[in-house]
Amino acid sequence: MIVVMSLDAKEQDITAVSQKLLQAGMLYQKAKSGDRVLFNVASEPELVRGLSLESFSGVEQVVATWATLPLVSRKQGRVNTVVQVEDISIGDGNISIIAGPCAVESEEQIVQIAHHVKSAGANMLRGGAFKPRTSPYSFQGLGKMGLCFLKKAKELTGMPIVTEVVAIEQLDLVCQYADMLQVGSRNMHNYALLKAVGEQRKTPVLLKRGMSSTIDEWLSAAEYIVSSGNSNVVLCERGIRTFAKKTRYTLDLSAVPVVKARSHLPVIVDPSHATGHWRLVEPMALAAVAAGADGLMIEVHPKPEAALSDGNQSLNPKNFNQLMDKLKKLAQALEKEQ
Ligand SMILES: [Mn+2]
Known part of the structure; x- marks a missing residue:
């Protein structure tokens, strides 16, 4: 008890x-x-x-x-948690957009795309410096150099940055650069890491859903972080494994209203990893906002065809602009701000 x-x-x-x-x-x-x-x-x-x-x-x-789940469950009368990342509020009823490449590849690449997504209306910059890849032969990220390039992009655009921490040993280093720490799908069950990102209380955490996790397991992972001392947690639905083969994962959009009913934490959606194909990103991004998501995380690359990781699912700058235009119209229809 x-x-x-x-x-x-x-x-x-x-x-x-x-x-x-x-x-x-x-x-x-x-x-x-x-x-x-x-x-x-x-x-x-x-x-x-x-x-x-x-x-x-x-x-x-x-x-x-x-x-x-006493800490992450929605209780009668409890207001929604709004996670503050510098001057960006996630979960305040408006739509927060996190955009950027899968991986930081060079200073030029991240700075160029940061300027672009900022001018298109994005609120935060994403980019992986440490990449947990399925194959040990895939690009593993630039590590500390990637964090330095993210910092440069932040200095030039003013956008807060979210980047992944894949191991406890890197936590102190990543915390020096990140405005929000991402715990990725593969690490959602890494309870030692969840406790560690909870015990450092300064930096908010974006917790992706494990690709084979139930909603209860996902919320339990969030409970680990909150019970360890960090109540600034944003949940991110990113698709789950099913028998469907035409998309990389199956985007479980019904998880959005289910989690919103069960928990007071903000929920955002990543349609890029969920679908695995850039053509599917726009329709699922719009659907996610219509389903009540507090924000989106979108992969955007200056030249997706030359990307070192996840090029197939990355929007090019032109397609990101188009998505942002449609999101503005949808936000108006839903009486939200984008
Ligand atoms: Mn990616």
Whole structure:
């Protein structure tokens, strides 16, 4: 059983709960999640419920297990979480656009595309410096040099950057450059990494859905980050594995309203990796916004045919402009701002 203290619980409220548990002879582990305290009580649910802890000052709720996701679940009356990345607000009711190449390939490439997506209306720049690739022989990214090029692009355009961290050893380095850390699909089950990006509280996290993960597993991964101390988590649907062969993955757009109903965290959609083909990016991007997504993550490359990774699914600058024009019209129809 988990006793979740409220964010404004006072020291004496926490002491009162721990004394009550000790008096009842119950073993517990006290955990801190940001400014919030939780008690993980090793006892029968009926016995814990018998203590009526929910009537104690500073206790928000007493829930059955971690599987109930006390921190990321939507509760009655709880407002949506808005994740602030510098001056960009994700989840405030408008549509946030993250755009850029799959991988940072050179300073010229990232600076050129950063200027372009910014002028087309994008809010944030994406680009991988560390790339988790299926084949060990594929381009693995420029590493630290790629981060430096992203920094340069940020200095020139003012756009905050989101880039992936693939291993705990790189976390300190990536945090020096990233305004938002991406945990990719392949790492959604890397619980040590999830805890690490949670324990560093400064930088928000974009958590992609594992390609073979259920929505519950995805939300549990988010719970790892939030319970470790970082409540600034944006979820990103990026397609799941099914038997369908005509697209790279199957974009589970129904996950958007399902997650919005289950959780207070913002949800964005990545139609590039989901479909694997640039022609499918625009229709699925528009569909994602219509389904209620808080934003989009789109791969854009100055010359997709020459891209070192994911060229097939990257929009060229002209097609990105066209998508942004259509998104503006759709946003107006939905009474949102893009
Ligand atoms: Mn990619």
